[in-house]
Amino acid sequence: MSANAANVDPQQPANKKKKRKGALIFLAGLFIVIGIAWAVYWFVVLRHFQETDDAYVAGNQVQVMAQVSGSVNEVGFEDTDFVKQGDVLVSLDKTDAQQAFEKAQTALATSVRQTRQLIVNSRQYQANIAVKKTALAQVESDLRRREPLGSANLIGKEELQHARDAVASAKAELDAAVQQYNANQAMILDTTLENQPAVKQSAAELRDAWLALQRTEIVSPIDGYVSRRSVQVGAQISPSTPLMAVVPATGLWVDANFKETQLANVRIGQPATVVSDIYGDDVVFHGKVVGLDMGTGSAFSLLPAQNATGNWIKVVQRLPVRIELDAQEVAKHPLRIGLSTLVKIDTSNVDGPVLATQVRQNPAYQSNALALDLAPANALIGEIIRANSVE
Numbered sequence: 001m002s003a004n005a006a007n008v009d010p011q012q013p014a015n016k017k018k019k020r021k022g023a024l025i026f027l028a029g030l031f032i033v034i035g036i037a038w039a040v041y042w043f044v045v046l047r048h049f050q051e052t053d054d055a056y057v058a059g060n061q062v063q064v065m066a067q068v069s070g071s072v073n074e075v076g077f078e079d080t081d082f083v084k085q086g087d088v089l090v091s092l093d094k095t096d097a098q099q100a101f102e103k104a105q106t107a108l109a110t111s112v113r114q115t116r117q118l119i120v121n122s123r124q125y126q127a128n129i130a131v132k133k134t135a136l137a138q139v140e141s142d143l144r145r146r147e148p149l150g151s152a153n154l155i156g157k158e159e160l161q162h163a164r165d166a167v168a169s170a171k172a173e174l175d176a177a178v179q180q181y182n183a184n185q186a187m188i189l190d191t192t193l194e195n196q197p198a199v200k201q202s203a204a205e206l207r208d209a210w211l212a213l214q215r216t217e218i219v220s221p222i223d224g225y226v227s228r229r230s231v232q233v234g235a236q237i238s239p240s241t242p243l244m245a246v247v248p249a250t251g252l253w254v255d256a257n258f259k260e261t262q263l264a265n266v267r268i269g270q271p272a273t274v275v276s277d278i279y280g281d282d283v284v285f286h287g288k289v290v291g292l293d294m295g296t297g298s299a300f301s302l303l304p305a306q307n308a309t310g311n312w313i314k315v316v317q318r319l320p321v322r323i324e325l326d327a328q329e330v331a332k333h334p335l336r337i338g339l340s341t342l343v344k345i346d347t348s349n350v351d352g353p354v355l356a357t358q359v360r361q362n363p364a365y366q367s368n369a370l371a372l373d374l375a376p377a378n379a380l381i382g383e384i385i386r387a388n389s390v391e
């Protein structure tokens with residue numbers, strides 16, 4: 001045995017094994033503690049959260065279409081431009097609409113004059129009736145004087161017969177005059193000039209022509225940003241032609257497509273956080289669940305799955321869940337329709353309903369930009385009626 005071998009302490013290998021064993025036990029215990037802590041954290045916190053990255057920003061895409069046909073003279077805005085409600089987006093050629101408007105004014109004036117003539121005729125027919133009554137009274141008076149003379153043979157029978165024929169003729173003329181008056185009255189009755197059917201119809205046609213003239217200027221129904229503009233100057237468009245879309249930057253939401261296995265505890269009103277890819281983890285949007293769709297994507301697809309066939313394979317379906325976002329946060333960090341997001345819902349509170357139980361009391365969306373005030377048209381109608389009904 002050499003001198004070096006004799007100097008080796010036999011306890012050193014045993015100490016190293018003991019240290020190694022202690023380190024392994026410590027690491028094993030540490031991992032066990034971490035695992036238990038993680039399990040407790042998952043049971044207490046994480047199991048109440050449902051998360052999906054199959055979620056996208058959604059919003060309203062207001063399609064702008066013409067209400068009348070015409071040729072495009074001017075396109076006021078381009079894609080990405082901001083527009084206010086009521087701004088003129090597209091102008092159409094007004095020539096045809098202006099011609100129709102002037103024709104409707106002329107038609108109303110003609111209708112007023114013709115109806116006015118019927119009213120005047122009614123007075124004329126009344127005067128004619130009075131004349132016929134006077135004539136009848138005269139011939140009846142003549143007949144009464146001649147009848148005693150005829151009985152006394154002081155006048156000839158022929159003269160007496162002529163007197164009787166004159167009375168019959170006067171009665172017939174009076175009856176004809178009355179019938180003529182009644183026929184005219186059937187046309188006008190006791191209705192004022194403004195409320196005569198012919199005048200009202202012409203007035204309605206004038207309003208239509210006025211509306212068509214106003215609608216040659218196509219306005220934006222909302223505030224938003226122009227997108228998908230397809231209209232060009234010189235194009236001939238019709239009311240069914242899509243011109244562009246206006247997308248508001250407000251009122252956006254997120255459609256989060258959760259697996260059906262994740263939805264057992266999802267309820268309306270639960271809080272949610274949204275992280276968009278455009279801003280990353282630095283910006284976290286807060287919102288809440290406002291509704292669960294009534295069908296999966298496959299159920300509403302163009303060709304729904306036919307699961308009754310023999311070659312059926314089960315696929316986990318996804319159901320859209322709408323997340324309403326905080327408006328102030330969206331205003332601070334604007335989003336765009338179609339952006340990808342990561343959505344996490346806190347399902348710890350399951351007191352809310354699964355489906356909405358209350359009927360919406362106010363309209364979800366509304367705009368009065370396309371509603372036209374008929375006061376100018378009504379004022380013009382009144383002016384035309386007055387101008388053409390002067391006695």
